[in-house]
Amino acid sequence: MFAVSAALLLFVVERSISQYATVATDGGLKSEAAILQAEDREGGRAGLLRAIALHRRAGGEEAYRYQVIDIGGKLLVDDLGTRSTGLGWGHVTLRDDPQEPSAHLETLKTLGVALPQGGTLVVATDTYDIEELRASLDQFTIAAGLTITLFALIGGYLIGGLFMRRLDRVNAAIARVMAGDVAERLPRIGISREFDALSINLNAMLDRIGTLINGLRQVTTDIAHDLRTPLTRLRQQLEAALEAGSPAHYETSIEHAITQTDEILGIFRALLRIGTLEGGDGRQYFASVDLSELLNQIVAALQPVAEDEGKLLIAQHAPDLLVEGDQGLLAQMMTNLIDNAIRHTPAGSRIRSEIGLIEGSVVVTIGDDGPGIPAEERANVLTRFYRLDRSRNLPGSGLGMSMAAAIASLHHVRLELLDNAPGLLVRLTFPALAIGSPPEQVGNR
Structure with a gap:
């Protein structure tokens, strides 16, 4: 052309x-x-x-x-x-x-x-x-046209060859990904910003796929490891029931087996729910949620539980703070975090729930003065089935914090585990939204 x-x-x-x-x-x-x-x-x-x-x-x-x-x-x-x-x-x-x-x-x-x-x-x-x-002009026109055509063809060949060589590198990287090398990433073509943007987006997609694959592998390993104990216990109870012989013992063993089965089914339901959340499903149900009122209801429901264990649950909630999200999921996330603080702190501990506005964002903090979590362990407790050594004798499956992390990710909430000196401070920073009347701010902790 x-x-x-x-x-x-x-x-x-x-x-x-x-x-x-x-x-x-x-x-x-x-x-x-x-x-x-x-x-x-x-x-x-x-x-x-x-x-x-x-x-x-x-x-x-x-x-x-x-x-x-x-x-x-x-x-x-x-x-x-x-x-x-x-x-x-x-x-x-x-x-x-x-x-x-x-x-x-x-x-x-x-x-x-x-x-x-x-x-x-x-x-x-x-x-x-x-x-x-006229003859000179005709000759010049023909010669110049042929020269321009020749240079255009040579330039097109060189540019096309450069593009094809770079595209071959991209295709080779795609072939390695298809062969199972999920860590492979596409090189930039370098011809224009549009092609580079395409490579960046494809690499982001591969990063997401790699995260999901690694999560699937981890879940498989975790299921095999953490469900082995309840399944083994269930089998032993059933064997004991066979050897017993009395109807009363049969009935007791069956009740224990049902309890163990319910525990296993609960773990599977939690895993399925976490997988669904990590896949991004559920954002279509988002609506405006009064997070202040939601936290008030959760704290009111859990204060008797804390008192029964000799602990004090304190709330300091600024009113009328609205966020965008799924009210049921947000309630589950807050319940998991507060319940986790109640179960993993000794008697006499103080647990504080706060919500306020910091630099235009709604911030929720849940802190306690218990033993806390070592800095090197904080990232691990957000993964499935991970439990600290001191918590292995307590009931639970190690899915509460990972469920909270999945819900936070779905809502684009930044979840941070910080040192409360002493104890643990969980900070949730919600995306900035148009909110109601300006509340008092939560101090940085």
Whole structure:
């Protein structure tokens, strides 16, 4: 397309220059004929002939050629050697040297006009320069068009080859991903920002897929490891029931087996729920939630539980703070975090639930003054089935914190585990939203 466009441009330039040269020649003939007509009108035939002689001397090699025919058909001036075509535009062909048969033929363009004193005036000029110019322009147009086409093809080949080589690297990376190398990432093509943006987006997609695959592998390993104990316990109880023989023992063993089965089913339900949340399912049900009121209800429900265990649950909630989310999931996340603080702190501990506004974002903090979590362990407790050594003798499956992390991720909430000095501080920072009346702010902790 570039070559064709350039060739069309050259063609237009060539036509324009040729047309300009032709118009200039025609204008010169008209001007010369008009001057001589004026001489004939004012000075008569003698004045016309004097003017023609003067113009011949002044013109030199570039002089016009003339032919004057009186009213009776007599040739008074004849530079053409042949009768012209008469009035109007015409052409005559002459030899440079009439005495030499092999002399060069030249074409003259003629303009015949009527003289005021009667007769005909023919003014002629050769078109050699115009033809030479047109021929040179044609040759230049062809040569330049071919050169531009050649360079366009070479440039297209080089650019296309560069693009294809880089695309081959991308295809090779895709082939490695398809072969199972989920850590492979696509290189940038580097031709334009659009292609680089495509590579970045595809790599982000591969990162997400890699995270999901690693999570699936981890879940498989965790299920095999953590469900082995309740399944083994269930089998032992069933074996004991077979060996017992009394109906009462059968009934007791069956009840224990049902309890163990319910525990296993609960673990599976939690795993399925976490997987669904990590897949991003549920955002279509989001609505505006009064998080302050939701936390008030959760704290009111859990305060008796904390008191039964000899602990104090304190709430400091700024009113009317709204967030966007699923109310049921947010309630489960807050319940898991507060319940976790109650279960993993010794008697006499204080658990504090706070909500407020910090720099335009709703922030929830749940802190306790218990033993806390070592800094190197904080990332691990957000994964499935992970439990600290001191918590392994307590009931639970190790899915509460991972469930909270999955819900926080679905809501684009930043979940941080911090040192409360002493104890653990869980901070939840919600995305900034339009909120109600400005509440008092929660201090940074």
